[in-house]
Amino acid sequence: MKIQSVGVIGAGTMGIGVAQNLAQTGHQVTLIDISEQILERAQVEIRHGLRLQNFFATRAGNTTEILARINFSTDYQLLDQAEFVVENATEKWDIKQNIYHQIDRICPPKTIFAANTSAISITRFAGNTNRPDKVIGMHFMNPVPIKPMVELIRGYHTSDTTIETAQEFLTQMGKDSIVVNDAPGFVTNRVMMLTINEAIFILQEGTASVSEIDRLFKGCFGHKMGPLETADLIGLDTILYSIEVLYDSFNDGKYRPCPLLKKMVDAGLHGRKNGRGFYNYSQTAKVKQTVKVA
Incomplete structure (x- = not known):
């Protein structure tokens, strides 16, 4: 069953790439950040990224249609129907911790949380939620739309079902993945x-x-x-x-x-x-x- 509604938190370089990739593969995306200015820049960057793909590589798709699949917002409450959330905030624990507290209250119990982090323990993220079995690491490479491999990280509590769903989710994005165990920095x-x-x-x-x-x-x-x-x-x-x-x-x-x-x-x-x-x-x-x- 295809995941349709995806929340992407953080409109920096990685979040922009994840949102673009998801929209290109037919997902409905809600891209969240703290200011309209950041989100406006993200929209410009995604448009630019799509043009580059169309120019240098295989066709990225219709830019207008792809952008229409992304809702740019500062309102976390819009994640209340998300089936999957990919968090890409800056690598500072206090910022990330606050995000997980927020989305854990807002998102349905079935929603899977994927931490796109460079080094922080996935088990630590899971410990800040009421759904530790549904928290996984998903380490994308930059630039996301053209990198074929993703490092998946199993936290201490991550369930086999969550692993399987995450792998299927990445397949829908056109990605291959390798599962590794949780350790700072992963592999x-x-x-x-x-x-x-x-x-x-x-x-x-x-x-x-x-x-x-x-x-x-x-x-x-x-x-x-x-x-x-x-x-x-x-x-x-x-x-x-x-x-x-x-x-x-x-x-x-x-x-x-x-x-x-x-x-x-x-x-x-x-x-x-x-x-x-x-x-x-x-x-x-x-x-x-x-x-x-x-």
Whole structure:
């Protein structure tokens, strides 16, 4: 049975991608965020994303029809009929915790909650609801509409039925999935965050430049993007939040955030999302340029 009504919380990069993908696959979506300004920007970004897909890849579908399937709102109460909710809020526990308290009161008991998180324990989310068996981790990759694989995370209480429903839901979105057990960072980010953090240490130490580090990974390992390009795509603030969660969770010095990463986040260099990270993505730049970060 196809899931029809889906709530998507958070209209940042990941939430926008999830909402777009769902609308493209025929789902009715309610996209929730805290302000109309954020939601207006999300609508512009989705329209832009659809145009890019139509231009570079297979047809994304009719833009007007796809956008008509998304209800942009600040009202959580509109989730009272949602069959599935995907939460994509920023990686800060106090913000996420408050969201789960809200949706647990509003959504029907049968509604499944999927946490699209980089590192926070799924079992911790479940403990803040009255439906721990219906809480699952659903770690999408960016950009969501064109990435075929999703990391599914089974929390301590997640039921087999929830796993099966989540897998079917992802199939409806055109995704494959692999189920892993709950642990901070799961599989992908536990490895990726270490790689990115270490690459930033290498940059800080002056061993190689931004472009040299990325070219080595692409040329030697066949990666489509180097670790610093990947950091810009994810968002340096998200990288920092995630590595801090790993550091706190494992109490292991190998997850100590690089001071240069902290400095860049403090300076507002968050990557693609605001135009400057390890590279300059501003519209005034004729080509992507590395940014002085030392």
